[in-house]
Amino acid sequence: MGPELLRIKNRLNQELVVSPTAEEAFTALFKERIIILQNYPVLTYQINTKYRDEIRPRYGLMRTREFTMKDAYSFHTNDESLDEAYLSFEKAYVKI
Known part of the structure; x- marks a missing residue:
């Protein structure tokens, strides 16, 4: 993607690239x-390494600088199908 990516420096003066969101690419x-x-x-997912540079905890939690993000995407033609998918994702996370 080259020059189109947003580039920033963190508080340690390290150069970082702000990753574009995956929703646009999947869609x-x-x-x-x-x-x-x-x-x-259609139900699909991606597992990707994400990076953060947080000074303070968020909602009482301090996230590490590097972590694994699990994103799921689903495409449906009706609300009933969407509800079924949501419940299947919820069930999977409860099992994990």
Whole structure:
């Protein structure tokens, strides 16, 4: 992505790049490839390393500078399908 990325320096004067959000990339990917209604619902996920530079705890928690983020995405044609997916994601997290 080169010069389009937002570049900043943290409080230790280290250069960082602000990662673009994955929602746009996933939506664009599926918009081009999943156009037949029979292909829905689509449930997918990504696991990625994220970086933060926090001085203070947030909501009583101090996050580490580097952590693993688990993002899930789902695409549906009706509310009932969306509700089922939400409950399946919730069930998976409870098991974990």
